[in-house]
Amino acid sequence: MPDISTRPLEKADYDYIVRVIDQWWGGPTSALAHPVYFYELGQHAMVAEVDTRVVGFLFGFTAPDNSGYVHLVGIDPDFRRKHVGTLLYRTFEDRMRTVGIRRLKAITTLGNEGSVRFHEALGWTSKRVDDYAGPGRARIVFTKELKPTDLS
Numbered sequence: 460m461p462d463i464s465t466r467p468l469e470k471a472d473y474d475y476i477v478r479v480i481d482q483w484w485g486g487p488t489s490a491l492a493h494p495v496y497f498y499e500l501g502q503h504a505m506v507a508e509v510d511t512r513v514v515g516f517l518f519g520f521t522a523p524d525n526s527g528y529v530h531l532v533g534i535d536p537d538f539r540r541k542h543v544g545t546l547l548y549r550t551f552e553d554r555m556r557t558v559g560i561r562r563l564k565a566i567t568t569l570g571n572e573g574s575v576r577f578h579e580a581l582g583w584t585s586k587r588v589d590d591y592a593g594p595g596r597a598r599i600v601f602t603k604e605l606k607p608t609d610l611s
């Protein structure tokens with residue numbers, strides 16, 4: 460098991476993520492890494508590192524409805540199933556508790572079975588919502604209630 464740590468997202472990390480994201484996802488994805496998730500909504504964004512290598516990231520923020528929203532998470536394919544994603548999510552959840560957030564939300568596209576299994580393994584509830592992203596554009600909506608006491 461590698462020694463994995465997290466730290467806040469910096470501009471050099473954002474630049475790196477934009478360069479590798481299509482390869483990490485196996486297709487065009489860079490539009491999802493909009494710079495707003497660094498400049499305006501990056502306060503809680505973070506990366507995971509092994510030594511000094513960035514092996515994962517999480518773009519997440521507090522929404523005006525007092526929920527914590529995970530917009531995008533990605534793990535280097537060489538480092539999947541090593542609990543890098545789990546560490547990023549646990550760290551984000553702890554940060555959300557610290558700032559008084561009790562409800563989390565994320566979405567994914569239909570067919571992203573890995574994402575569904577990952578969120579369910581971490582205690583999130585998943586639900587298909589038809590027309591979520593517009594007519595004929597269903598999404599899987601993940602939610603999780605945070606208990607104030609279960610800091611990990």
Ligand SMILES: CC(C)(COP(=O)(O)OP(=O)(O)OC[C@H]1O[C@@H](n2cnc3c(N)ncnc32)[C@H](O)[C@@H]1OP(=O)(O)O)[C@@H](O)C(=O)NCCC(=O)NCCS
Pocket residue numbers: 483484530531532533534535538539540541542543544545546566567571572573574576577578580581
């Ligand atoms: C989904 C993703 C973030 C998971 O990250 P990860 O670091 O590989 O996940 P973890 O190692 O922390 O997995 C924790 C648990 O989730 C479940 N899980 C994770 N990926 C899974 C997969 N592909 N299939 C089935 N279960 C999975 C397992 O129960 C796993 O525990 P285990 O390995 O001890 O059995 C990663 O695969 C990824 O970056 N995918 C491409 C991008 C993506 O789909 N992002 C999410 C939507 S925006």
